[in-house]
Amino acid sequence: MTRGKTPSPAASLHEQTVRQHCRALKMPTVAGQFETLAQAAIREGHGHVQYLDALLTAEIEERERKGVVRRIQEAHLPRVKTLAEFDFRQSSVSAARLADLAAGGYIERAEPVVLIGEAGTGKTHLALGLCVAACQQRRRVRFTSASALINELVEARAASQLSRVLGRWERVDLICIDEVGYVPLMEMGAELMFQIIADRAEKAALIVTTNLPFSEWGQVFPNPRLCGAVLDRVTDQAHIIETGGESYRFKRSMAKRGAVS
Structure with a gap:
């Protein structure tokens, strides 16, 4: 022209x-x-x-x-949150450590990431931020709550589709299981979750968020032997990040109320 x-x-x-x-x-x-x-x-x-x-x-x-x-979209994130949006000033979590994880080396090395803390301390936000970073690096990601994962696997087993569903999960580069510990698992559910976790051990990355210290995981996995096997795989070579015991969401809410008054 x-x-x-x-x-x-x-x-x-x-x-x-x-x-x-x-x-x-x-x-x-x-x-x-x-x-x-x-x-x-x-x-x-x-x-x-x-x-x-x-x-x-x-x-x-x-x-x-x-x-x-x-x-x-394929990751099924409940909402899109980035690490840049997280207020590290209100948290004991190291911004540098999360930035290092966001670079993706733990995915290449098939290392778990465990975020432990009380409700409102930012576990899910940080997990979502790592998932978004992985998506930006062309990784296949899938986010799920522990209860939703169990429901999917139980339904697949009832429909004789368990192998197909497990295969679909196995092809994902990074799985994030949110809210482990909020609801105790029935024996079948515990066994099915163990199968997902065991299949990824040393082969693919996993993020877990939980409100329970490891000493209390017996509340979630009532079979002691199964609980030990789950902990062995979740903690091996893991990046364990404690987000604290005081809700930063509560502190933020109170700060806003104080500013208004």
Whole structure:
């Protein structure tokens, strides 16, 4: 397209052809931006190679953005929370330690992460932040509460689909099991959760959030032998992070009330 001139019929035909090629090649960003970037290249005196570089970069960046959005959706996060949104000033958790985890090395090394603390201390927010970071690194992630996971596995077993469902979980790079300890597990549920955890040991990463210290996990897994086996796999090479015993959400709420009054 020539600056300052009305597009000729031939130019319009070429533009239509470019759009058709982009549809065939599934390059919607190129189709949407090739004219605008061409005009910018003319204004700034860029050559053909620079123009092509800018055009393909725009396509790649948009695909990456959409890929992250898709992976976050597939992760079934209850809400999208990032580590940047977490107020580390209200927590005893080290921001540097979480940033190091967010880099993803623990996923490559198949190491568990265990977040332990009372309700309102940020366990789930931190877990979600790590899940989002993993999605941004092209990892397959799945988030679930302990109760939802058990329900899914029990239903799959009743429908003779357990192997298929376990296989689907096994293909995920990072699983986050939230709220372990809030509800005691029946024997079948405990065994099924152990199977998920055992299948990932030393092979794939796992995040667990819990309100119980390890000494009280017998309340969740009433079979002592099974409880010991679960703890062995969850804590082996694990990053254990204590989020504290005082709710920072409660402190934040009280601070807001004080500011208003």
